[in-house]
Amino acid sequence: MAKLTKRKLQAIKTKAIIYDTFLEMVQECEFEKLTVEKICKKANVSVGTFYHHYRNKYEIIEEIFHRADKFFQEKMSSKQIAGKTATEQIVGFFDLLAQIYNRYGLGFSKALFNTRNNLFINDERVMVTMLRDIIVQGIAENQIISELSAEDLKRILFTTARGIVFDWCLRDGDFSLEEAMHQYILIVVRAIAA
Amino acid sequence: MAKLTKRKLQAIKTKAIIYDTFLEMVQECEFEKLTVEKICKKANVSVGTFYHHYRNKYEIIEEIFHRADKFFQEKMSSKQIAGKTATEQIVGFFDLLAQIYNRYGLGFSKALFNTRNNLFINDERVMVTMLRDIIVQGIAENQIISELSAEDLKRILFTTARGIVFDWCLRDGDFSLEEAMHQYILIVVRAIAA
Amino acid sequence: MAKLTKRKLQAIKTKAIIYDTFLEMVQECEFEKLTVEKICKKANVSVGTFYHHYRNKYEIIEEIFHRADKFFQEKMSSKQIAGKTATEQIVGFFDLLAQIYNRYGLGFSKALFNTRNNLFINDERVMVTMLRDIIVQGIAENQIISELSAEDLKRILFTTARGIVFDWCLRDGDFSLEEAMHQYILIVVRAIAA
Amino acid sequence: MAKLTKRKLQAIKTKAIIYDTFLEMVQECEFEKLTVEKICKKANVSVGTFYHHYRNKYEIIEEIFHRADKFFQEKMSSKQIAGKTATEQIVGFFDLLAQIYNRYGLGFSKALFNTRNNLFINDERVMVTMLRDIIVQGIAENQIISELSAEDLKRILFTTARGIVFDWCLRDGDFSLEEAMHQYILIVVRAIAA
DNA sequence: AATGAATGAGACTTCATTCAT
DNA sequence: AATGAATGAAGTCTCATTCAT
Numbered sequence: 001m002a003k004l005t006k007r008k009l010q011a012i013k014t015k016a017i018i019y020d021t022f023l024e025m026v027q028e029c030e031f032e033k034l035t036v037e038k039i040c041k042k043a044n045v046s047v048g049t050f051y052h053h054y055r056n057k058y059e060i061i062e063e064i065f066h067r068a069d070k071f072f073q074e075k076m077s078s079k080q081i082a083g084k085t086a087t088e089q090i091v092g093f094f095d096l097l098a099q100i101y102n103r104y105g106l107g108f109s110k111a112l113f114n115t116r117n118n119l120f121i122n123d124e125r126v127m128v129t130m131l132r133d134i135i136v137q138g139i140a141e142n143q144i145i146s147e148l149s150a151e152d153l154k155r156i157l158f159t160t161a162r163g164i165v166f167d168w169c170l171r172d173g174d175f176s177l178e179e180a181m182h183q184y185i186l187i188v189v190r191a192i193a194a
Numbered sequence: 195m196a197k198l199t200k201r202k203l204q205a206i207k208t209k210a211i212i213y214d215t216f217l218e219m220v221q222e223c224e225f226e227k228l229t230v231e232k233i234c235k236k237a238n239v240s241v242g243t244f245y246h247h248y249r250n251k252y253e254i255i256e257e258i259f260h261r262a263d264k265f266f267q268e269k270m271s272s273k274q275i276a277g278k279t280a281t282e283q284i285v286g287f288f289d290l291l292a293q294i295y296n297r298y299g300l301g302f303s304k305a306l307f308n309t310r311n312n313l314f315i316n317d318e319r320v321m322v323t324m325l326r327d328i329i330v331q332g333i334a335e336n337q338i339i340s341e342l343s344a345e346d347l348k349r350i351l352f353t354t355a356r357g358i359v360f361d362w363c364l365r366d367g368d369f370s371l372e373e374a375m376h377q378y379i380l381i382v383v384r385a386i387a388a
Numbered sequence: 389m390a391k392l393t394k395r396k397l398q399a400i401k402t403k404a405i406i407y408d409t410f411l412e413m414v415q416e417c418e419f420e421k422l423t424v425e426k427i428c429k430k431a432n433v434s435v436g437t438f439y440h441h442y443r444n445k446y447e448i449i450e451e452i453f454h455r456a457d458k459f460f461q462e463k464m465s466s467k468q469i470a471g472k473t474a475t476e477q478i479v480g481f482f483d484l485l486a487q488i489y490n491r492y493g494l495g496f497s498k499a500l501f502n503t504r505n506n507l508f509i510n511d512e513r514v515m516v517t518m519l520r521d522i523i524v525q526g527i528a529e530n531q532i533i534s535e536l537s538a539e540d541l542k543r544i545l546f547t548t549a550r551g552i553v554f555d556w557c558l559r560d561g562d563f564s565l566e567e568a569m570h571q572y573i574l575i576v577v578r579a580i581a582a
Numbered sequence: 583m584a585k586l587t588k589r590k591l592q593a594i595k596t597k598a599i600i601y602d603t604f605l606e607m608v609q610e611c612e613f614e615k616l617t618v619e620k621i622c623k624k625a626n627v628s629v630g631t632f633y634h635h636y637r638n639k640y641e642i643i644e645e646i647f648h649r650a651d652k653f654f655q656e657k658m659s660s661k662q663i664a665g666k667t668a669t670e671q672i673v674g675f676f677d678l679l680a681q682i683y684n685r686y687g688l689g690f691s692k693a694l695f696n697t698r699n700n701l702f703i704n705d706e707r708v709m710v711t712m713l714r715d716i717i718v719q720g721i722a723e724n725q726i727i728s729e730l731s732a733e734d735l736k737r738i739l740f741t742t743a744r745g746i747v748f749d750w751c752l753r754d755g756d757f758s759l760e761e762a763m764h765q766y767i768l769i770v771v772r773a774i775a776a
Numbered sequence: 777a778a779t780g781a782a783t784g785a786g787a788c789t790t791c792a793t794t795c796a797t
Numbered sequence: 798a799a800t801g802a803a804t805g806a807a808g809t810c811t812c813a814t815t816c817a818t
Contacts, residue, residue: 011777030310032226035812046779051814115304115363116224155361156378163357167349169309184350191385201797205802229787240804245789247802399798418698420614423791434800439793503692503751504612543749544766551745555737557697572738579773589818593781617808628783633810635781779818787811797800 015053017043022060027107031061061111065119068100073126086138087189091182093131094161098181101165106173113166120162131157144193153192160188209247211237216254221301225255255305259313262294267320269294280332281383285376287325288355292375295359300367307360314356325351338387347386354382403441405431410448415495419449449499453507456488461514463488474526475577479570481519482549486569489553494561501554508550519545532581541580548576597635599625604642609689613643643693647701650682655708657682668720672771673764675713676743680763683747688755695748702744713739726775735774742770 021043025034036057040047054060075096081089101109112119122128132154138144146153164184168177198206215237219228230251234241248254269290275283295303306313316322326348332338340347358378362371409431413422424445428435442448463484469477489497500507510516520542526532534541552572556565586594603625607616618639622629636642657678663671683691694701704710714736720726728735746766750759 007777014777036814037812040780047814048779048816049777052777056813110309113309113360115307115360117364121364156381159357159361159378160354161357162360163353163355166307166309166356166360167353170311170315184353187350187385188382191381199797199800201800201802208802230789231787241789242791242804242806243802246804250788395798402798424793425791428801435793436795436800437798440798444792498697501697501748503695503748505752509752544769547745547749547766548742549745550748551741551743554695554697554744554748555741558699558703572741575738575773576770579769587779587818589779589781596781618810619808629810630783630785630812631781634783638809779816781816783813783815785812788809790808791806792804794804795800795802797802 011053014045014049018045018050018053019060019063022057023064023104023108026111027105029107031057031107031111061108062119064104064108065112068104069125069127072096072100073130076130086134086141086143087193089134089138090131090157090189090193091185093134094157094181094185095178097127097161098164098178101168102177106169109165110169113162113169128154128158138193146192148192156192157185157188160184205247208239208243212239212244212247213254213257216251217258217299217302219301220305221299223301225251225301225305255302256313258298258302259306262298263319263321266290266294267324270324280328280335280337281387283328283332284325284351284383284387285379287328288351288375288379289372291321291355292358292372295362296371300363303359304363307356307363322348322352332387340386342386350386351379351382354378399441402433402437406433406438406441407448407451410445411452411492411496414499415493417495419445419495419499449496450507452492452496453500456492457513457515460484460488461518464518474522474529474531475581477522477526478519478545478577478581479573481522482545482569482573483566485515485549486552486566489556490565494557497553498557501550501557516542516546526581534580536580544580545573545576548572593635596627596631600627600632600635601642601645604639605646605687605690607689608693609687611689613639613689613693643690644701646686646690647694650686651707651709654678654682655712658712668716668723668725669771669775671716671720672713672739672775673767675716676739676763676767677760679709679743680746680760683750684759688751691747692751695744695751710736710740720775728774730774738774739767739770742766 018039022034022039025039025042029038034057036047036050039057040050043050054063076093079092079096084092132150135144135150135153139146139150144153148156161181164181165177168175168180212233216228216233219233219236223232228251230241230244233251234244237244248257270287273286273290278286326344329338329344329347333340333344338347342350355375358375359371362369362374406427410422410427413427413430417426422445424435424438427445428438431438442451464481467480467484472480520538523532523538523541527534527538532541536544549569552569553565556563556568600621604616604621607621607624611620616639618629618632621639622632625632636645658675661674661678666674714732717726717732717735721728721732726735730738743763746763747759750757750762
């Protein structure tokens with residue numbers, strides 16, 4: 001069992017403060033303009049401490065991303081899936097995704113949605129495999145009938161979802177991400193899965 | 195009555211060199227890491243000259259964007275539209291868009307696709323009005339039958355297209371943008387316009 | 389007689405435009421931040437033209453200064469001095485000086501009042517000799533009785549006047565220069581000349 | 583409970599080196615021509631270090647100004663005032679002021695005496711209130727009899743003093759500031775306070 | 777674990793001035 | 798006389814990162 005000495009507990013707390021402060025600040029301040037020093041000043045820690053916990057500010061973005069991923073999995077897993085059609089499951093999947101982007105905020109989404117972000121293109125992510133599984137099962141159960149492969153369908157759906165979030169960022173959140181996601185995904189799902 | 199003296203011509207040439215050099219370099223080098231100094235060195239002009247012609251490097255991106263827009267209009271206008279269905283026109287529209295992104299290159303597209311880029315969200319752009327017109331006419335002629343408004347349809351299509359280009363950037367151009375665009379847009383068009 | 393060809397007339401006109409534009413701009417814009425390019429843009433002349441007429445922007449300040457000096461002399465000379473006491477003449481002298489600073493404006497005065505400006509310390513300036521003459525005559529006619537030399541008296545008066553204009557600049561013209569000058573000089577004159 | 587660790591002490595020392603180097607250099611080199619880089623080179627610190635301690639070079643001028651102010655207060659407070667007339671106190675006040683400008687040097691004075699310097703026009707400065715107190719008390723005790731208000735008297739005196747220092751700067755310190763100040767202030771004091 | 781002083785490369789931009797036309 | 802494109806030195810300031818304490 002991990003023994004959490006006072007020191008270690010303090011360290012965890014400090015790291016959490018940095019994390020929370022960053023998440024708070026990135027909503028206000030463009031990610032690229034957010035410097036380590038600014039974060040530290042607001043978090044009331046020294047820059048040295050920052051570098052003790054994170055290699056750089058990109059690492060925090062990654063951490064947020066992974067935590068969001070994990071959160072997504074948990075929520076998705078706990079959803080009552082039994083009795084739902086593949087289509088319903090897909091729509092539910094992206095509803096949840098929209099909820100999460102909304103929850104982590106526009107600032108975080110803006111930071112994430114840049115073309116150099118290779119967090120997106122990891123096909124091993126549980127999120128990705130989850131969707132693929134839904135589709136594969138949908139095909140197996142004849143709920144989805146399409147000339148496209150599960151892989152293609154998955155890709156189209158993610159591409160669409162990213163297009164919507166990107167638009168949401170561009171338009172500074174001036175529409176409901178959740179509603180737009182639901183509407184668009186429904187359209188695509190019907191088109192590809194009928 | 196061209197008032198193009200030799201000096202004026204030289205100036206135009208110099209600006210073109212900067213423009214071309216930039217476009218060339220942005221394919222190799224991440225836009226944010228591309229400095230004015232680097233551009234000038236490669237273009238063999240002084241930094242002063244650069245600032246004589248452009249306010250900063252973002253202005254070049256804008257110029258490329260506007261030129262691409264104009265190029266798009268010209269090409270689109272010259273397309274034989276007569277006899278084509280609204281659906282065909284829409285698909286042709288996005289085929290051309292994909293061609294243009296391809297032509298201006300992955301580097302330029304990456305520079306363009308960031309969430310702070312408000313060049314995208316100008317609804318007055320001719321490109322935007324063109325698509326709306328096609329849709330409006332398609333609805334009027336009963337070629338497009340949808341419960342969605344022309345405005346909504348237009349938005350869905352652009353959002354999808356941006357999602358595809360964004361994906362193309364993320365994946366470093368590892369698929370054919372033109373093919374993907376054609377395929378995805380066809381799916382959406384069928385879904386929304388049937 | 390100077391023959392003013394069309395070309396020469398044009399040149400004089402152009403120089404005047406630059407001069408006037410500068411005087412106008414220095415009221416708004418801090419002198420040090422006023423660049424040759426800005427002046428030229430506003431004056432609608434090329435930078436080359438600027439350098440054809442002036443060596444740099446300091447030369448315009450000098451020209452203004454000398455013109456103001458000349459203007460001062462003319463006005464001062466035309467004043468009916470006959471019958472006036474030395475004291476009255478001194479007060480009148482500085483009243484006029486205040487009028488001129490006021491007329492040329494706060495911006496010009498701010499540009500002038502810096503500690504590197506050696507236009508001030510030229511004791512050969514007619515303005516300086518004028519005041520000295522008044523004082524010398526005042527002493528000779530027993531209107532001024534002081535243990536101080538004419539030279540000292542002159543210096544004290546100019547120092548005081550400069551202190552007032554400097555204060556006027558510091559306080560952004562928030563009091564009447566002419567009134568303050570009149571009041572202060574009266575005090576000093578009475579003190580030193582009684 | 584001094585929390586001065588060795589590192590903190592080193593930091594204070596570094597800042598002092600920058601401060602001292604600046605003060606030394608401004609005597610030789612025109613303030614506007616004194617660049618951060620030059621200061622750092624001479625002080626043997628990096629520019630980063632400079633900006634760690636000061637926001638820009640103007641902040642050093644401010645610091646000098648405030649320290650001089652504080653120094654003035656201390657000296658003035660410690661002066662035996664008891665038994666002195668208001669007039670004597672005023673003259674003593676400006677004697678001290680002249681001493682301080684002399685002590686901080688011509689270069690510093692030149693840097694200070696520009697028309698954009700709003701350090702001067704803060705009427706809350708202790709130096710300002712000190713003089714006003716002396717005058718008010720002098721009026722209350724019938725040592726100063728004048729038709730002018732304490733506020734006006736104070737302003738005339740400061741204006742005169744600034745005129746003298748400005749002149750001293752213009753003439754590159756070619757006269758004794760302390761003597762001139764003493765002489766001029768005496769004249770004004772007698773005139774306004776008799 | 778935490779601190780924060782120090783580094784210095786490097787980005788951006790300005791601007792006086794020249795000179796061929 | 799007038800133009801304005803071109804130059805490039807020089808200044809300001811930022812910021813990720815290190816390291817002794």
